[in-house]
């Protein structure tokens with residue numbers, strides 16, 4: 062917050078400013094007059110049913126999708142990094158070269174080494190991607206993103222393919238990295254617990270519109286045992302059309318696809334059936 066000489070207190074300009082964004086595919090609105098602001102260094106988790114438009118929004122913000130149908134305002138920083146569910150490392154380049162790839166300046170290699178140390182991979186610089194576990198590959202992907210000091214980090218289910226234990230380790234790492242680098246973050250996740258663990262705000266997307274925008278006012282450490290955590294989790298699950306009392310069972314919303322589809326948000330921090338990554 063900045064204070065002007067007149068005593069007027071103003072919030073810093075948002076890193077992301079979206080007003081009335083529309084994206085259609087074959088005449089069907091996938092993003093429907095969507096409004097969203099993200100402050101610099103704010104961490105926003107984006108959840109929603111499969112097909113609600115989460116990845117589309119990320120692709121627009123990441124400059125991967127240039128074909129938006131319309132908007133009143135669409136502002137994002139130029140320096141954006143994107144992390145996907147799969148690490149997308151170049152298999153023919155060693156770990157260090159993957160991180161340093163395209164980095165300007167004579168100190169590129171030094172910066173890449175520092176970034177690898179930050180994600181706990183000092184000593185693995187000369188490894189080939191294939192020699193790393195899934196969790197380690199995602200660490201490299203994080204290092205490759207953060208070495209560029211992005212003002213905005215976009216993450217599309219980056220831990221979705223990892224086992225539950227590795228995912229928890231990655232949560233701790235991401236928190237640590239964000240505290241140090243302070244990018245604005247937009248994280249797409251299907252995991253309500255992941256959203257509460259990491260985010261300052263959780264935004265629920267439904268049919269291309271923001272259905273809810275909730276501040277995560279759960280005191281640290283964000284333990285699932287606390288009343289506030291449980292209340293927020295129940296609220297989010299209900300917004301997603303899931304029955305919070307039903308454990309892993311989902312309650313379909315009337316008139317919509319069953320919430321139990323494989324892409325539906327999970328009420329527990331469950332490991333997907335295709336979980337492959339581990340840090341060990």
Ligand SMILES: Nc1ncnc2c1ncn2[C@@H]1O[C@H](COP(=O)(O)OP(=O)(O)OP(=O)(O)O)[C@@H](O)[C@H]1O
Nearest residue numbers: 086087091109110111112113114115116117118324
């Ligand atoms: N290139 C495309 N051509 C046509 N339709 C598309 C295209 N990309 C996305 N869509 C449609 O837009 C809708 C939103 O897709 P999107 O991938 O953004 O959903 P999502 O919320 O990320 O889903 P999930 O949670 O399953 O990943 C879907 O109905 C999808 O079929």
